[in-house]
Amino acid sequence: MTERSDHPTGDGTVPIIPYDTFEAANLFLATGRPSREVLPLIGVSPAEWARLREAYRWFPSHFGDSQRRAYFGRLDDSAILRLVLGPRWSLKGSDAPDLRATWHIREAVRRTPHIGPFAGCGWPITWIAAHAEATLCCYTHDGQTVYFDGKPLSGRKGERLEVDAESFAPVGGRWLRDKHRIYGQGEAGAKPTFYWYPVDGADPATFEALNLRYARDQARAYYITGKTIRTKSADAFEVVPELRLNYRDGTCDLLGDISILARDREAVYFYGTRLKGARPDSFRDLGHGYATDGAAVWFLEQKRLIEGADAATFTVPGPGEPHVYGRSGGHGAADRHRPYVGAKPCIPSDWVDDWRPFFAARPDLSGWWWHQLSKAH
Incomplete structure (x- = not known):
């Protein structure tokens, strides 16, 4: 017997199932169990599941509000929770009616998915970890095969990647391991397709992830495209944070987890390749692609x-200073001699008006190209 009910919305109805049942169904599908076996247990058709999934899967996050409101007939969080929490969960009197609070239900189901209509199915499943970036997707295994988002792990050409399921685990970022090897997760194509590969020569005993893209062991460093970096100072290899300039709220963020920059004692690396001539000890990102x-x-x-x-x-x-854009895109920068857009020096006299708000906001600067030319404008 399924736990499905139907909720009226506008001219029709939509199927409602308990949220924990949804998470369990989603997890079994993500572990390669075919929909023809999973969906009958929750009483929905493939078309109904596709629409229901778009509404339910965003519950614990800040995203998906429009899908939820459309599906549930614009009910608020409190009303939606009353529909989807039972029979195994309920709101406590002190709980605020916030769908994002359902994250603990997702975590509980990941540990124990054999609930409700799946209590007696006997399908083997172990949740391993969520993806570091695509957090709605996860790694699971059925005792023999490791799956990602419903498919076995595969290499760049689509070939099946054989890993030890029982010992497969994340190292950090997009780096993973089993009892035999270290693996990286790459991306290929304009619409990125994920693939996995063994990291040749990596030492499992000393391997550590530095961020989503860089890692190191006692002898080498690695970039997520499969590149081995022949560093002479692996112990000093580290990520250089990228700088994100937030003009809306006037803040700056140092982004270490996603940075494409790194250094050791001898060199700076950009996308895993040496940046010729750069001094590592003083190298820093300035934002908008400048360093x-x-x-x-x-x-x-x-x-x-x-x-x-x-x-x-x-x-x-x-942030907090007037921003200057390039005439055909890009972000402006300047030194005391001239303005720039990207790597291109600009003719100072052509940019006096563009930079006027910036220099008006920076009375601490003097003797720059703008000060000399502005007297003539």
Whole structure:
């Protein structure tokens, strides 16, 4: 007997199932169990499941509000929770009616998915971990095969990747391991397709993930595309945080987890490749693709040294300062000699009006190109 009920919305009805039942069904499907076996137990058709899943899967997050409201006829969180929590869960008197509070139900089902209509199914399943970025997708196994989002792990060409299911576990970021090897999770294509590969030569005993893209062991460093970095100082290999400039709230964030920058004692690395000439000890990101080591400036999106840039005064307008855009896209920067857009130096006299708000907000600066030219405008 299923736990399905039907809720009226507008001109029709939509199926309602308990939220924990949804999470259990989703988990079994993610572990390769075919929908023809799973969906009859919860009493929904494939078409009904597709729509229900779009509404339910976002419950513990900040996303998916429009899908939820459309599915449940614009009910508020309190009314939705009354529909989906029973029979095994309920709101306590002190609980605020917030769908995001259902995260603990998801975690409980991941530990014990054989509930409700699945209590007697006997299907083997172990939840391993959520993906570090695509957090709605997860790694699971059935005792023999490791699955990701319903499919066995595969290599870049689609070949089946054989791993030890019982010992398979995350290391951190997009790096994983079993009792035999270390694995990386790459992406390919304009619409990224995930694939997995053994990290050749990695030492499982000393391997550590540094972020989503970089890792190291006692002898080498690694980039997530499968590149082995022949560092001479693996013990000093570290991520250089990227700088995100938030103009809406006037803050800056140092992004270590997703950074494409790293360094050791000898070099700076960009997407796992050496950035020629960069001094590692003083290298830092400036935001919007610009970076400096205190002696030179790079525009990283083109991996180009900005010829003639004065590193001592090179400035990227930050939060709280008037922002300057390029005429055909991109973000402006300046030093005491001239303005820049990307790696391209600009003719100062053409940009006096564009930079006027910035220099008006920075009375601490003097003697720059703008001050000399603004007298003539």
